Amino acid sequence: MNDVTIEKPVLEPTGALSVETVLSVHHWNERLFSFRISRPASFRFRSGEFVMIGLQGENGKPLLRAYSVASPSWDEELEFLSIKVQDGPLTSKLQLIQPGDQIYLGRKPTGTLVTDALLPGKRLFMLSTGTGLAPFLSLARDPDVYEFYEQVVIVHSVRQVSDLAFREMLESRFAGDPLVQDQALLQFDYVPTVTREPFHTTKRIDKLVEDGTLFGGRIQGAKHFDPETDRIMMCGSMEMIKQFAAYFESIGFTEGSNAAPGQFVIERAFVG
Known part of the structure; x- marks a missing residue:
């Protein structure tokens, strides 16, 4: 039997969102995973801030949630920590990402944990x-x-x-x-x-x-x-x-x- 290749949508950047590449994924257990993505040269944040990240929703529009950045502000990559919610609109899909996949990243980090x-x-x-x-x-x-x-x-x-x-x-x-x-x-x-x-x-x-x-x-x-x-x-x-x-x-x-x-x-x- 031939392996079935699932066609993944090609994401398009917008004024508020860039499109980044998933670099690595680590599953800590059945409830928790972390992943690293590419970081745009123009992306600046203060350690402790959060940013919107996401995937394409079923309606073709970006499906976004706020995630704190887990990597320090000097890191060349961006890391995030997430729970797995099997019926969650975003995390049900996000937990399936693999290196090489595309992901949306907001351009404006913010927050008060600074x-x-x-x-x-x-x-x-x-x-x-x-x-x-x-x-x-x-x-x-x-x-x-x-x-x-x-x-x-x-x-x-x-x-x-x-x-x-x-x-x-x-x-x-x-x-x-x-x-x-x-x-x-x-x-x-x-x-x-x-x-x-x-x-x-x-x-x-x-x-x-x-x-x-x-x-x-x-x-x-x-x-x-x-x-x-x-x-x-x-x-x-x-x-x-x-x-x-x-x-x-x-x-x-x-x-x-x-x-x-x-x-x-x-x-x-x-x-x-």
Whole structure:
């Protein structure tokens, strides 16, 4: 029997969208994958921002969703982290992409998970669940972040161990990274927690904060969040973000934006 070749549509760039090439795809498990695409020479973004990406929809028009860029702003390629939703309008198709395929990329990245939206501080905590890790992968590989903060901490909460995407890179503190490995070795910490399988940390992020576990290990300074010195970024489940936003405001933190920097930020475009 002859192999059947599926004809894929040829995408056309528009004023708002360029057409890029899929360079690599990595499937972490049955729920999670990441992929890298070509980056236009004119594409500029701040680490932590998101951009629209997508494929051609059934009506022939672009089907787009907002995705945080997971690669640092200096990378020659763009990387993204995505869930797999079998009946999702976009992700049901996106999870099938292969190297060489075409994909739409928006020309105007934006977002509030950027250092510009935070006041100066000493410790930067990036609290994430699931694919909310993506913008923090970008930020933690940005040399400027290590100039702005003495300590940089990524907290990543997932349900199963296999959901800990990029775990090896994070545990190594970006060993081999051409720009941040020396600073990250001294200033970066990774706190993974798995809530539904055996792991060395199995508590939700709120419990890690309550009992002080989050502030153990190499993390120096107060065993609690301090609005004078700590800066917070959050990305992931709406439940986590709403819970912590209320908590931070109750202890004296103010939410920041690009126009008015504060002590914590969330990505408003994702949570409404």
